[in-house]
Amino acid sequence: MTMEQLIEQSKLAREFAYVPYSKFKVGAALLGEDGKVYQGCNIENAGYSMTNCAERTAFFKAVSEGNMKFKALAVVADTPGPCSPCGACRQVMSEFCAPDMPVYLTNMNGDVQQTTVAELIPGAFTTEDMKNARK
Ligand SMILES: O=c1ccn([C@H]2C[C@H](O)[C@@H](CO)O2)c(=O)[nH]1
Numbered sequence: 001m002t003m004e005q006l007i008e009q010s011k012l013a014r015e016f017a018y019v020p021y022s023k024f025k026v027g028a029a030l031l032g033e034d035g036k037v038y039q040g041c042n043i044e045n046a047g048y049s050m051t052n053c054a055e056r057t058a059f060f061k062a063v064s065e066g067n068m069k070f071k072a073l074a075v076v077a078d079t080p081g082p083c084s085p086c087g088a089c090r091q092v093m094s095e096f097c098a099p100d101m102p103v104y105l106t107n108m109n110g111d112v113q114q115t116t117v118a119e120l121i122p123g124a125f126t127t128e129d130m131k132n133a134r135k
Pocket residue numbers: 019022024026041042043044051052053054055083084085086089
């Protein structure tokens with residue numbers, strides 16, 4: 001699976017976005033170490049805060065099917081520049097991905113910004129932070 005193929009998968013996922021409120025469609029494609037691809041779209045709700053982002057949809061699909069090892073993530077929206085993931089999604093990335101895992105931030109014009117999980121969430125709160133804390 002090439003970067004271009006993963007980005008293509010994120011565009012296919014974006015088509016399923018349920019966005020009656022924002023009209024802002026986002027797609028994600030998460031590549032498992034075993035080569036499986038998990039597509040995700042954003043899913044909104046009349047109770048706005050219940051909205052799930054495309055990235056987290058992809059992660060939660062994968063984890064709920066027993067897959068927690070990932071190689072790459074692509075994100076796409078119809079933005080002028082590469083689409084930037086929200087803080088909640090960055091935190092979820094840090095839970096399941098190696099700090100150096102590549103993330104491709106893209107848009108519908110074909111712009112691609114290659115970054116990493118560590119660059120997206122430097123100093124993330126992790127399980128390590130809970131070790132040796134006073135109880
Ligand atoms: O990286 C992002 C940023 C935003 N959204 C969604 C959430 C909501 O449906 C809409 C506007 O915030 O975009 C995502 O899916 N991923």
